[in-house]
Amino acid sequence: MYRSKILVPLFLIGLISAQSLMNSYGLGQLNLSYGTAALGNGSSYLTPSFSEGVSLGNPATWKNLNFTYIHTGYDEQRISFDNGEVSETSGLNRAQFIVPFKAKYAFGLSLNPYTYRQSELTTAVEDFENLITYKTEGGINALTPSIGVKVSEFESIGFSYSFLFGSSRLLKSMVLDSVMYAQASRLDHSGSTMDFYIQSDRFGGEKTDLSLYGHVGITIKPVDVTQYKYYLYQDNDGSGHHNSSNIALYSDFPYPGSVPPPDTVRMNNTYTPFSFNVGFNYASASRWNLTGGIGFVNNNYSLAYKECSPLQDALSNQMHIQIGVNRFSRKVVRKWTDRFSFRSGLFSNRYHLENSENSIIENGIAIGFGFIFGITKNQIDLSFQMGYRSGLPEIGNETFSKFSIGLSLGDIWFIKRREL
Amino acid sequence: MKYLTVLAAIVVLFAVEGCEEKPITYNDLNAPFSTDTLVTHSITGYTYMTPPEFGGNKRLYLGRQNGFEIPLTLLAFESVSNSITMSNLLDSAITIDSVHIQLTSSDSAFTSAPFSLYYFPESGESFFTEVGTTYLDGIIEEVENKAVLIGDSSIVQLNDTLNPVLLFDFPVALFTGFIDTSANNTNRTVMIKPASDFDGLATFYSEESSFNPLLAVFYTVADSDSVISKQVSFKPLHDLSVVRPLGDTNANDFNYWTLNSARQLKTIIQINLDSLGLPEQAILTKADLFISVFDSQDSSFNLQLLTLSEAAEDTQSVYDLDPFTSYTSQSTTLNGTVKDGIVVFNMNRIIQSMHMGAIDNFGFKLISKSASPFDIIHFYSPEDTSYDPYLEVVYVSE
Numbered sequence: 001m002y003r004s005k006i007l008v009p010l011f012l013i014g015l016i017s018a019q020s021l022m023n024s025y026g027l028g029q030l031n032l033s034y035g036t037a038a039l040g041n042g043s044s045y046l047t048p049s050f051s052e053g054v055s056l057g058n059p060a061t062w063k064n065l066n067f068t069y070i071h072t073g074y075d076e077q078r079i080s081f082d083n084g085e086v087s088e089t090s091g092l093n094r095a096q097f098i099v100p101f102k103a104k105y106a107f108g109l110s111l112n113p114y115t116y117r118q119s120e121l122t123t124a125v126e127d128f129e130n131l132i133t134y135k136t137e138g139g140i141n142a143l144t145p146s147i148g149v150k151v152s153e154f155e156s157i158g159f160s161y162s163f164l165f166g167s168s169r170l171l172k173s174m175v176l177d178s179v180m181y182a183q184a185s186r187l188d189h190s191g192s193t194m195d196f197y198i199q200s201d202r203f204g205g206e207k208t209d210l211s212l213y214g215h216v217g218i219t220i221k222p223v224d225v226t227q228y229k230y231y232l233y234q235d236n237d238g239s240g241h242h243n244s245s246n247i248a249l250y251s252d253f254p255y256p257g258s259v260p261p262p263d264t265v266r267m268n269n270t271y272t273p274f275s276f277n278v279g280f281n282y283a284s285a286s287r288w289n290l291t292g293g294i295g296f297v298n299n300n301y302s303l304a305y306k307e308c309s310p311l312q313d314a315l316s317n318q319m320h321i322q323i324g325v326n327r328f329s330r331k332v333v334r335k336w337t338d339r340f341s342f343r344s345g346l347f348s349n350r351y352h353l354e355n356s357e358n359s360i361i362e363n364g365i366a367i368g369f370g371f372i373f374g375i376t377k378n379q380i381d382l383s384f385q386m387g388y389r390s391g392l393p394e395i396g397n398e399t400f401s402k403f404s405i406g407l408s409l410g411d412i413w414f415i416k417r418r419e420l
Numbered sequence: 421m422k423y424l425t426v427l428a429a430i431v432v433l434f435a436v437e438g439c440e441e442k443p444i445t446y447n448d449l450n451a452p453f454s455t456d457t458l459v460t461h462s463i464t465g466y467t468y469m470t471p472p473e474f475g476g477n478k479r480l481y482l483g484r485q486n487g488f489e490i491p492l493t494l495l496a497f498e499s500v501s502n503s504i505t506m507s508n509l510l511d512s513a514i515t516i517d518s519v520h521i522q523l524t525s526s527d528s529a530f531t532s533a534p535f536s537l538y539y540f541p542e543s544g545e546s547f548f549t550e551v552g553t554t555y556l557d558g559i560i561e562e563v564e565n566k567a568v569l570i571g572d573s574s575i576v577q578l579n580d581t582l583n584p585v586l587l588f589d590f591p592v593a594l595f596t597g598f599i600d601t602s603a604n605n606t607n608r609t610v611m612i613k614p615a616s617d618f619d620g621l622a623t624f625y626s627e628e629s630s631f632n633p634l635l636a637v638f639y640t641v642a643d644s645d646s647v648i649s650k651q652v653s654f655k656p657l658h659d660l661s662v663v664r665p666l667g668d669t670n671a672n673d674f675n676y677w678t679l680n681s682a683r684q685l686k687t688i689i690q691i692n693l694d695s696l697g698l699p700e701q702a703i704l705t706k707a708d709l710f711i712s713v714f715d716s717q718d719s720s721f722n723l724q725l726l727t728l729s730e731a732a733e734d735t736q737s738v739y740d741l742d743p744f745t746s747y748t749s750q751s752t753t754l755n756g757t758v759k760d761g762i763v764v765f766n767m768n769r770i771i772q773s774m775h776m777g778a779i780d781n782f783g784f785k786l787i788s789k790s791a792s793p794f795d796i797i798h799f800y801s802p803e804d805t806s807y808d809p810y811l812e813v814v815y816v817s818e
Contacts, residue, residue, distance in 0.1 A: 019444065021444060021446070081444065083445060085442055085444065085445065086442070087442065087444075119444065120442075120443040120444065121443065121444050121445075121446040121449060122443040122444070122445060122446070122449075123445070123446065123447050123449055124445045124447055130451070132449045132450075132451060132452065133443065134449060134452075135443075172452040172453075173452075174451060174452050174453045176453065176455055176816055177455070177705070179705070181453050181703060181816050183452070183453075183701070183818070229701070231701055231776070232453070232701045232702070232703050232816070232817065232818070233703065234703060253703070253772075254703070254769075254772055254773070254776065254778075258773060258776060258778040259776055259778075260776050260777055263700065263701070310449070311446075311449075312450065393448065394446050394447060394448050395444065395446065
């Protein structure tokens with residue numbers, strides 16, 4: 001029976017990244033979160049983390065789904081700095097819709113943040129004079145249709161095409177002669193990427209399954225940026241916005257209505273990423289899975305765009321290593337414990353800064369649980385991840401923790417009904 | 421459907437973001453803005469002259485000063501005061517007892533009054549206007565031929581708080597003819613002239629001020645039982661002091677930037693803002709125009725700078741009508757006072773608006789705002805390389 005023919009528009013994407021120094025480089029920090037389940041496995045999107053043989057981030061694995069799923073997740077993130085400052089935020093992280101067909105094909109559509117640019121950096125001065133502040137917010141989103149196809153007895157492939165869009169804001173301010181000057185810019189981004197996935201079960205044994213996974217991501221249309229640079233102004237009311245006031249003392253100068261239109265600067269080919277990942281999943285007869293993966297992203301930022309970022313630097317490349325242990329719920333549930341999934345992982349990321357040539361090292365651990373319910377294997381997942389980043393210029397270390405809860409609702413589509 | 425409802429409820433619940441953000445302290449940030457100072461001497465200008473304009477002035481003058489003479493002052497009185505018309509006073513029940521014309525001096529020490537009062541019994545309607553009548557129209561010669569003497573003045577002190585008053589008695593016999601509209605005399609105009617040997621300058625309040633001239637009529641009204649004494653005062657409808665320069669303009673008047681109200685000497689200034697080389701986005705924290713005084717005497721001359729809203733089509737020294745009368749808003753009018761031989765205009769907001777294109781740069785006009793219209797001042801023009809005017813700008817930009 002069709003549960004629903006209406007696609008629930010779950011395009012509610014909240015800004016879920018707490019501000020981090022990482023958000024101030026280049027386009028911002030890439031979103032490496034592919035849902036709550038993947039988070040509990042150490043942020044691996046290539047190898048199975050959602051359920052047995054399935055990763056929500058790898059279309060080549062979707063053929064193993066038995067039901068149509070709508071998925072969303074909520075994250076709460078906290079970052080602590082060496083100087084005792086803390087940043088916290090929370091919100092939705094992803095909306096995804098996957099439809100499997102005949103255990104051979106699958107189609108999916110997802111909307112999620114691609115980069116995070118939320119940050120506010122300020123100098124520490126004693127008397128307010130020469131106080132400098134850079135504030136960024138927004139980021140790029142990705143709308144990604146995907147398909148997965150089983151091409152042989154052992155191999156499956158997947159394709160994703162991501163439409164990158166969105167805008168970010170940059171506000172610069174500085175106090176000169178006891179007057180605060182500010183300038184706001186809006187940056188509109190557009191571009192597209194394509195990802196290819198492959199899964200092979202060719203090397204499994206009678207009692208064990210060894211699956212290998214591969215992924216290549218290329219840029220189809222490099223991200224172009226259009227910067228709208230609004231007129232410089234005296235922020236006399238300190239609001240961060242160029243506005244007027246009935247009280248002359250608090251009215252910004254010049255009058256907002258008299259300034260010319262914003263300068264438009266077009267920067268083409270600002271970001272042309274290339275990524276490559278390989279992974280494996282070793283499933284034993286006792287349902288324990290050992291997963292691992294390694295990935296590399298080369299960001300290819302243009303010089304012009306690096307100068308737009310608050311720190312005038314960008315992450316030129318990053319390497320990701322992950323290893324984890326999972327135990328998924330049974331396909332056929334005999335007792336209540338069969339409904340639970342367990343995930344865990346260790347991960348490490350290495351980021352390289354282009355201008356300063358520094359390296360930032362990120363290490364962490366993750367743990368997660370899942371529970372299935374209902375005939376259509378609805379699933380609720382809980383994950384927790386914590387770690388630290390070192391080598392951040394000026395800041396030193398960041399300690400981060402992230403709690404995530406995900407909800408996946410299943411439905412039955414494409415079942416041929418028996419006519420009475 | 422149940423699950424969709426649950427999902428929707430969860431989505432709504434989690435749609436509210438929680439955020440607690442404090443700035444990250446990072447001291448190695450590049451300064452986004454800096455301040456700099458620019459000066460330009462790329463300024464041009466010239467002095468021009470138009471016919472004198474004394475209409476609307478708050479003072480009336482008689483005498484001479486600084487190369488000008490004021491040989492006469494004309495006053496045309498209203499015919500109505502508080503619903504009483506001048507012709508009402510010709511009623512048979514009314515007896516006019518006395519009439520006098522008074523002008524209040526603006527000088528509390530005013531003591532000398534060698535002035536005479538005239539009227540124009542054969543001149544028909546009014547023959548002068550406050551705006552437009554100047555010595556160039558031949559008004560001085562015209563009134564000399566038509567004027568009929570009434571009498572001489574005296575000075576009285578009406579009370580301790582007011583300045584002395586110049587008083588003329590208007591004989592009743594002449595006054596009835598003055599107000600009789602059936603006669604060929606509807607101008608209601610009188611003229612005051614100083615004695616030919618009067619060498620000073622007398623200043624009085626005009627009809628535009630609070631202590632305006634008055635034509636006061638004291639009369640009695642007789643009814644069946646009694647006689648009632650009354651008074652009515654008529655204010656001027658127009659008044660004008662006719663000013664005539666003694667001799668031609670000084671050679672310096674057009675070689676320098678010259679300002680004078682009596683001769684209507686004004687100066688047009690044009691500043692080439694492109695020569696500053698300001699960045700496209702700049703906030704001006706200061707934009708001062710410095711103009712140096714040529715005259716040797718110490719002066720605290722008051723002047724005004726107006727921002728033109730139309731371009732000057734040609735440049736002449738003398739105009740019959742002032743072509744530069746269109747200005748931008750009141751906020752772009754600046755007042756300045758000479759101090760220590762220089763006047764500085766703070767043109768920050770004006771130059772900022774021009775730089776952003778909010779108003780056009782058609783130039784500026786300098787006019788005298790000195791208390792005395794006979795005061796004159798000369799400023800160095802751009803031709804002088806040592807004391808030429810210049811604009812200094814301090815700005816903030818990326």
